[in-house]
Amino acid sequence: xxxxxxxxxxxxxxxxxxxxxxxxxxxxxxxxxxxxxxxxxxxxxxxxxxxxxxxxxxxxxxxxxxxxxxxxxxxxxxxxxxxxxxxxxxxxxxxxxxxxxxxxxxxxxxxxxxxxxxxxx
Amino acid sequence: xxxxxxxxxxxxxxxxxxxxxxxxxxxxxxxxxxxxxxxxxxxxxxxxxxxxxxxxxxxxxxxxxxxxxxxxxxxxxxxxxxxxxxxxxxxxxxxxxxxxxxxxxxx
Numbered sequence: 419x420x421x422x423x424x425x426x427x428x429x430x431x432x433x434x435x436x437x438x439x440x441x442x443x444x445x446x447x448x449x450x451x452x453x454x455x456x457x458x459x460x461x462x463x464x465x466x467x468x469x470x471x472x473x474x475x476x477x478x479x480x481x482x483x484x485x486x487x488x489x490x491x492x493x494x495x496x497x498x499x500x501x502x503x504x505x506x507x508x509x510x511x512x513x514x515x516x517x518x519x520x521x522x523x524x525x526x527x528x529x530x531x532x533x534x535x536x537x538x539x
Numbered sequence: 540x541x542x543x544x545x546x547x548x549x550x551x552x553x554x555x556x557x558x559x560x561x562x563x564x565x566x567x568x569x570x571x572x573x574x575x576x577x578x579x580x581x582x583x584x585x586x587x588x589x590x591x592x593x594x595x596x597x598x599x600x601x602x603x604x605x606x607x608x609x610x611x612x613x614x615x616x617x618x619x620x621x622x623x624x625x626x627x628x629x630x631x632x633x634x635x636x637x638x639x640x641x642x643x644x645x646x
């Protein structure tokens with residue numbers, strides 16, 4: 419079955435960096451677009467970024483553009499989110515998600531359990 | 540970017556009631572609209588895609604309708620296990636924006 423397991427979350431000071439990982443299994447990772455979605459404590463879902471199956475195309479929410487960077491390593495079946503210049507408003511549970519189809523414009527069938535990022539001095 | 544709105548932001552209804560949640564896109568998105576259910580402390584779960592197609596395993600009391608800019612999620616007979624926050628999402632183009640959510644609980 420499809421499994422997405424995020425890791426790398428923790429407490430980080432404002433302005434510092436963090437890299438999240440999402441280990442995928444149970445499906446053909448190298449054919450699937452991958453997304454990051456975040457949820458601040460007590461708040462709604464916010465879509466963050468998407469990367470195409472081969473990493474050639476990426477798109478970001480305006481709120482994270484230039485600070486967060488999505489990437490993938492298909493040889494390791496792993497998705498990444500490099501988070502730089504972290505701000506208080508980046509504190510959230512970060513989920514990786516993907517679609518049943520290999521296409522770009524599909525809903526998110528599968529979600530990981532999430533990893534919590536806290537930003538505090 | 541296309542903004543998504545939902546109404547109401549919260550509602551309280553009795554078991555067995557019919558519940559309707561509305562989602563509106565600022566611009567037309569054809570039927571590229573999904574609904575997710577997120578129970579307290581849990582991961583979001585896809586309920587409906589393509590505006591009206593029920594995801595496998597989702598109870599038939601859930602239904603979706605709409606196209607273009609206006610969409611609805613209906614629970615025909617509210618059950619205690621339906622207590623959750625419901626989000627709509629557009630996926631016709633990036634950004635894949637979510638609505639702000641509608642919190643549903645039992646009266």
